[in-house]
Amino acid sequence: MPDLDRLLQAGARHVQDDVTYVVESHPLGHLTLPTGQLAAFDPGVTDEDDEPFTIAVPPGRYRTVGWVAVLEKEDREWQRRVAALQLVIRDEPVVSWELALVDGDDPDGLEEGEFYGYGVDTGAGAFADITVSQALARWDAEEFEEVFDPDEFPDEPVPGHFDWVIDKRTGGNVIMVESGWGDGYYPTYVGRTASGEVASFVTDFLVLP
Numbered sequence: 001m002p003d004l005d006r007l008l009q010a011g012a013r014h015v016q017d018d019v020t021y022v023v024e025s026h027p028l029g030h031l032t033l034p035t036g037q038l039a040a041f042d043p044g045v046t047d048e049d050d051e052p053f054t055i056a057v058p059p060g061r062y063r064t065v066g067w068v069a070v071l072e073k074e075d076r077e078w079q080r081r082v083a084a085l086q087l088v089i090r091d092e093p094v095v096s097w098e099l100a101l102v103d104g105d106d107p108d109g110l111e112e113g114e115f116y117g118y119g120v121d122t123g124a125g126a127f128a129d130i131t132v133s134q135a136l137a138r139w140d141a142e143e144f145e146e147v148f149d150p151d152e153f154p155d156e157p158v159p160g161h162f163d164w165v166i167d168k169r170t171g172g173n174v175i176m177v178e179s180g181w182g183d184g185y186y187p188t189y190v191g192r193t194a195s196g197e198v199a200s201f202v203t204d205f206l207v208l209p
Contacts, residue, residue: 004097004189007084007208008067016209020072023083023208026158028064028177031087034170035059037130038087040100040188040203043148043176044122046137051102052130055190057198063088064127064175066158069207080159082177083207087127090199094191100201117187117203124160125186125203126176132166136174148176180205 006012010025036059037052067084070077099107105116118125128136136144147164160178165171179186188203 001097001099001189002204004084004191004202004204005094007204008086008202014208018073019078021083021208022070022072024068024070024157026066026068026156026161028066028085028158028161028175029163030061031064031127031129031175032061032165032171032173033057033059033129034167034172035129035131038127038201039130039133040085040125040127040201041118041133042120042122042179043124043126043136043174044144045119046133048134048137050130050133050137051104052133053100053102053188053190053201054105055100055198057089066161066177068158080157081180081207082125082159082205083180084205085125085127085175085177085203087201088199089201090193090197092193092197092199094199095194096192097189097202098192100188100190115187117185119185120179120183123179123182124176125179125205126174127201127203128166128174129170129172131170132172132174135166135172180207 012023014021065086069083
């Protein structure tokens, strides 16, 4: 299990070779979950058969946080990478983390260092209700390109940040960011409080050294 407390620490500095990684925290707005069934995915690669995490939360609106690693060389900003995307369910301390799973995942079958996650082929990762993910899977290429046009994205401190309501009836939206170094395979973890309640979900984009 990775040290997520190390990742989710604004102001933390991590050095590798001649690069310093400085962690920043940025609010990304609220995610509406009409069913409480969360999905994590690449918005450009969706399938109606995709499944939500086995751990559901009460339907509602929850705040999201983008954790950015600012890479510095010679005391100057070199580039920015999204290190993690967090969905906060409860504003309480997390005392334990576990891998977020979907039906069919068997954590007992994982070897040391292995994990379940989702694949990224378009350089972006997102959180949304499973109904939103399924709706996106029904869009054609023209619809997708019209909404998810990078030239229309606002200039944000969090690379690739985009918030769009997909289901106007329920308010179900998708919150997207650039995925770390780009395409890859990324795990999501569930944080629990001392009483065992779900506090947050965090997708780790495997940026920090």
